[in-house]
Amino acid sequence: MRRRSLLIAVPAGMATLAACGDDDGSSSAEASDSPSPSASATSGAPAPKIVDGPLPAITAGAKFDEKPTVAKGSGEPSKDLAVKTVIAGSGRTVAENDFIQANYLGQIWSTAKVFDNSYDRKTPLIIQLAQSSIIDSWRYALAGKKTGSRVLFATPPAWGYGSTGNAQAGIKGTDTLVFVVDIQNTFNAKSSADGKTVAQDDTGLPKVGTNTDGKAPSIDIPKSDAPTKLVADYVLEGDGEEVGAQDSVLVQYKGVLWDTGKEFDSTYSRKALTSFSLTQVVKGWSQGLTGKKVGSRVLIVIPPSLGYGDSPPQGSGIKKDSTLVFSVDILAKM
Missing domain, CATH: 3.10.50.40 (Chitinase A; domain 3)
Known part of the structure; x- marks a missing residue:
């Protein structure tokens, strides 16, 4: 078991995107030498096949860090993880187990119902791309991307909230989810203050x-x-x-x-x-x-x-x- 920091009583919890599962109670992020997630690090389902689509169009808010509007999904979504880099950034590469700072919007494929977004809260999400910290699709879709990138991806249940869904967010166990994520920053064990x-x-x-x-x-x-x-x-x-x-x-x-x-x-x-x-x-x-x-x-x-x-x-x-x-x-x- 990883040693817990002496200073921490209870790790800070995350909201809608926090995955369910057992962990050691630590709120630390181990360093990663590779920008690619490993199949052995999954929380249950095997590593997904990543495909180009289908993906719904972004119909408004097309700029980086601007709240997007995303069309309803057309037809049946892929059973694989569909990922598209809509805007390619040129900053640091995100690795699995990094903490990322990002704005995001999530909606349901079949209805285009938005179940969560950080743009309206005017507070970016900061969360670790680690097993049991975030749903698996984020780990696979975002690892290897660069800061300054906008990534659009569609998450089948196996790499989202599973067959139980997320009742609090109005997500059923059969729902494919669509996310737009604007990656503002990434942090790992080699990060320093820059003042x-x-x-x-x-x-x-x-x-x-x-x-x-x-x-x-x-x-x-x-x-x-x-x-x-x-x-x-x-x-x-x-x-x-x-x-x-x-x-x-x-x-x-x-x-x-x-x-x-x-x-x-x-x-x-x-x-x-x-x-x-x-x-x-x-x-x-x-x-x-x-x-x-x-x-x-x-x-x-x-x-x-x-x-x-x-x-x-x-x-x-x-x-x-x-x-x-x-x-x-x-x-x-x-």
Whole structure:
């Protein structure tokens, strides 16, 4: 079983697109070296044959990231997974197990009834293309595509919600589903914050590396007493949205002990990103990240009163009343 981040109590849940199935409770995304999903990674049905059509036409909203209108399906849909890249992007390639940020619309083939879309909510979906995190058709249709792409695909029940359908969304077990997905961004274990470097002038605070190559930044602890109050300073300042106290975020992070500089937890070491709600973590994280911008790297120094105090997690290597030091890259707000 993959080790769970020490900071997470309950992984943030997703709505309509979340697949049913058992998992280990982790909210991490393992690194992928291949842009293609493997057949062995399916949640039940074998890997689909991918075909060009038939697919209904997009009749309005033809631009990338513009809400589309999609015609009703004509005739019988394919029993295979029909996929078409309507707009070919030129950004990074999406791999299975990546987190993607995307706008999307989903409707039923036979009726053109839209059962969900992110355009009206004005909030893109951020979700992992992983078994038990998303219906299988997304994993197969989107892996290998590039950011900036619009992908149209038709999902037979076997690679959607199966024979039980999704009653909440009005989807029957016999329904083929049509999706339009605009892939805005993709994140994996090699992702880094991309903000502007901020001077680290306080010699009494740890100095954090500013590399943006996806490798763990250095954290140099000064030979001085730990601060008694929370520190949350930019190392790299991004230009994205500010994170709210109730938001969920997707991050890279590294945690070390002030007293020894020893690493006790790291997404870099696990080769896995982590997502969580700021309502589900220690107070030092929730207070330290609230108000910070997406795309930033943040130094957080957490005194015991805002960390684990006299009750550190068993087996964590953290002693009682430890001051914790983190470098946190805020990759996305979920």
